[in-house]
Amino acid sequence: MADMSALTDQEKANLELAHEYMRIAYTPGEASADAVKHLCAEKNKFVGPTTFPGVETLEEYADAHGELMEQLNDLHFVSFDIEVVQDDRVVFRYTAEGTHKGAPHGDLPPTGKKATWTACALFRAENGKLVEFVKEWNKLPMFEQLGWPTEECLTYTDK
Helix, strand or coil, X not given: CCCHHHCCHHHHHHHHHHHHHHHHHCCCCCCCHHHHHHHEEEEEEEXXXXXXXXCCCHHHHHHHHHHHHHHCCCCEEEEEEEEEXXXXXXXXXXXXXXXXXXXXECCECCCCCEEEEEEEEEEEXXXXXXXXXXXXXXXXXXXXXXXXXXXXXCCCCCC
């Protein structure tokens, strides 16, 4: 957890903004573009081509993550392992877990298997809004634990 006493008022506000985005985007049944729109700048950017290919904005990420949570409908944070706040940047390394007991994953019915994984999120804020979110997440351990097709984790295929 970040040392709140060492942060400027703006850094505290940026940390709260990033936490609120993560809370919404990781709440099954709540995550959606509409639910996070008020936190996002108009021309924001999501960077995470290996995690959610084709997703380009923070709102699109909330929608895509909401779809994932239909499969892992008990998805939740275990912990925020590291939080760093400096100027306009907020960085989280977090641990999350969930069980595939919701919707099918493609043609694969719920496996009932539970997974725990880590990821990193880097946010940039301007004028009280999120303008950028960079996500680093190795999906492979999660997919292996859930019994999902690991080839879906490949970022390059020879077609």
